[in-house]
Amino acid sequence: MESASIPIGEVASRAGIPASALRFYEAEGLIHSERSSGGQRRFHREILRRLAFIRIAQRVGLTLPEIRDALAKLPASRTPTKADWAQLSRSWRPRLDAQIATLERLRDRLTSCIGCGCLSLQACALYNPSDAAATLGTGPRYLLGNDPGDLAERVPEPPRRPRRPRRRGPGRRAPPR
Numbered sequence: 001m002e003s004a005s006i007p008i009g010e011v012a013s014r015a016g017i018p019a020s021a022l023r024f025y026e027a028e029g030l031i032h033s034e035r036s037s038g039g040q041r042r043f044h045r046e047i048l049r050r051l052a053f054i055r056i057a058q059r060v061g062l063t064l065p066e067i068r069d070a071l072a073k074l075p076a077s078r079t080p081t082k083a084d085w086a087q088l089s090r091s092w093r094p095r096l097d098a099q100i101a102t103l104e105r106l107r108d109r110l111t112s113c114i115g116c117g118c119l120s121l122q123a124c125a126l127y128n129p130s131d132a133a134a135t136l137g138t139g140p141r142y143l144l145g146n147d148p149g150d151l152a153e154r155v156p157e158p159p160r161r162p163r164r165p166r167r168r169g170p171g172r173r174a175p176p177r
């Protein structure tokens with residue numbers, strides 16, 4: 001297994017990530033480097049796998065804190081093994097599954113009503129009448145995991161009429177207090 005440390009320029013070139021971004025990732029605690037005797041950043045070759053992970057995770061919309069939390073599960077003092085990556089994968093699976101479900105909804109629903117409040121499509125009158133989806137929360141509710149069926153559970157009660165005071169007859173007095 002190749003384990004030599006490599007300079008930042010070589011990492012940037014192989015990963016396709018600018019050196020400035022590598023320095024940013026390091027400042028954000030996502031990756032770590034060592035310093036050569038001349039003060040130059042040097043990375044272990046396994047950094048390329050971590051960088052690939054960061055890059056793809058960002059591409060599918062995960063945030064830096066999420067990525068940092070995931071990478072924190074890997075050992076810092078040695079090259080992660082297959083078992084280490086498997087453990088990370090298991091812990092991240094629910095998050096990735098949710099992301100995949102969102103992307104699938106985006107792909108499948110973009111020509112239909114997404115419950116965003118715009119009411120600009122004919123379908124909105126059926127799926128989001130009078131923007132009822134707003135009762136489920138903010139944003140495009142049908143891309144964020146709600147379904148038009150959820151509206152049925154939240155049909156607002158009709159407003160109550162204020163009670164009118166009873167009229168007393170002309171000969172009746174109010175009871176003494």
Ligand code: FES
Nearest residue numbers: 113117118119124
């Ligand atoms: S698409 Fe926006 S409310 Fe229907």
